[in-house]
Amino acid sequence: MIWDIIAFALQAILAFVVSTALFDALHWVLHRWESSRFQLLRTFSSWHWVHHKFLGLDMQINPAYARANIWFHILPEYLTSILGTLIFLTIFPWPPIVVVVVIRTIMLGMTLKEEGLDYNHMSMARVGGQQGLLWVDNNYHAMHHVYPHNFFSSFTNIFDLIAGTSCQIKGRHFLVTGASGAFGSAMVEKLQKAGGIVETAKSGIDFAPGNYAAMREKLERADVLILAHGAKSEDAWNANYVTFTDLIDLFTDLGKARLAPPEVWALGSEVEFHGDMGMAELKDYSASKRAFALRARDYYRSDALLYRHVVPSSFTSPMGKGAMSAATAVSIALFFIRRGFKYVPVTLTGLAFLNYFRFRYFQKPAADELKPAE
Template sequence: MNLVYFLGLIFQAALVFTASTLLFDILHFFLHKWENSRFALLREFSRWHDVHHKFLDKEMKVNPSWAKANLWCHLVPEFIVSILGTMVFVMWFDWIAVLFVALIHTGLFALRVKDNGRDINHTDMDRLNGQRGFVFVTPTYHALHHVHPHQFFSSFLSLFDVLFGTNCPIKGRRFLVTGASGAYGQALTQRLEKLGAIIETAKFGEDYEIDHYDRLGEKLQKADVLVLAHGAKTDECWTANYTSFVDLIEKFRVIGKDRLTPPEIWAVGSEIELHGDMGIEALKPYAASKRAFAARAREFYTSPDLTYRHIVPAAFTSRMGKGLMSADVAAALSLFLIKRGFTYVPVTYTTLAVWNYIRFRFIPWPKSVRKAPIISNKSA
């Protein structure tokens, strides 16, 4: 067996394993879809799978009393489907590669049986990690499927959820939105409501003021997702674009510290994070405040205590000025990417937001940006 042939086998085995798990993900989706089917047999298959969700419930607690039923109603059928979904590829791939994948599935099945259905993805959890992963399915990622059974269907790669937009639960969740009267905030809340979200709004001067957030406490307690869509381009921009963003995120982080799933934040940034004020005097305070928040947001983005999404739109039409896309288009594109698991959300026609990802994640910000003076204002 020469090296080229061996490497070819490894590559084929990787393709077969990925494809076979994708086939299972498709079946997995339908097992949930069939719970309301008009066909009794399909509803029965769905009930079998529901046993698995009783074995590991929405609170991420394993119920040993369901272990035997989980074996026969979930583990055995899953193994059979995995083997059949693997063997079909013998028509296109080297049989040795296919056999190798079948042996992997067999070994994983044996380990699960040995441990009464428990494995790295199926165990008691008191707190999920805010860093759920994107390409590969992590224990936190799969745990989210048990918390939200109609989302997060992928089992190995997140390909299914990325393709079909099942990577972010929206229906039935409570969203607390700032800036909901602005162009983007209004468009986003309307689209969220159409998707079944429960919307609450937070108004500056009514629900909160800078350094005074107590009136917002009850709304934050109820919220699953905090959406920060407010902002300003005037002299008030520091309190609007930096201080209030950081304060609200930190308050929400404290409120959600004992939740099973970390609090989720959607914060609206700007492509000005990358290109700066471009020498335009009127843009300097706005650019400085947005860049200062982006520098601070890197910590939120990587924190295990939060699921933080950084939305970076190109210019859209609003009270702040005209853009080449409407706020509704910006909101639609944001949700398209968010539903596919993006935590950095480039909503762009310039590509600058895409390039800004490198700036946002990896390039150290100068101290002059990270420690820029904050102008004291009374608006947000």
């Protein structure tokens, strides 16, 4: 009996998830048709854009489009999802399919009652930095209305995970530190190729510990701050901890009045997991990186910013030979970032995956993670 219930539930969940993904795929297609050379396809796309007039780029509801939104978005979404659900009658028994249809119909009724308003479609003064990965919450879906050519998933995030449409790059302003280094220079190149607008900042010239006056204008222009500078031995504490946390805190403060949360990608290291391993040359580097990881966990959990922690295994750079090129490391990082990952493992050793559990759950301050004595 218990196995029958489990099978029933799994069949219903699969039907719901797949039928949702089918509409999300149609949603993506409608946006692609915006620039089609065929007038009919552009017309279909324009019908969908009524939904973005109902809940605009400013995340404010326009009641004038409420009825049009029902006809051109809500009902097509419902019918597409129902069709996708009924397809499962060819492989599953009818009871779980009926349950999904009933649930979707109830959801439709509730949305119609509220004239198109629901948990994911309401006015917002500010989009929060805490956004779902597998399941779509209101902050995640709000990003689609701020950046309409990404974030297509509606209930489950299957489509965006497959398509890599969980991060807007084209047209956004990126500020990259450490752009003369291997990782930073490769990141600048790939972002520019993807249509990003990239500005750079150099440690010791644009900023220094306790001196960030020259960074304010650059930070105010940036949508995304990418911290790729650092040091392995000389002044590792200031390079890997002090300037990282100071820049993130300043960027977050400057962006607290923005509609979309300020976004930060910060370069961590697998040394967070294995420490200095008794090697004197890694002691300062390990202490600074582990101390930053402890602060980074707070950023990761904060709603004030969207924080991504990038943890690579060694890559080839002026610091030494690595297991992969910096360009490969950046490509892997962007693969995960485009899919909405906030913890970004870039690894051939697998240690970055294991470090996820330490980063999220097992970090605690220790003597070797405090500022080294002067």
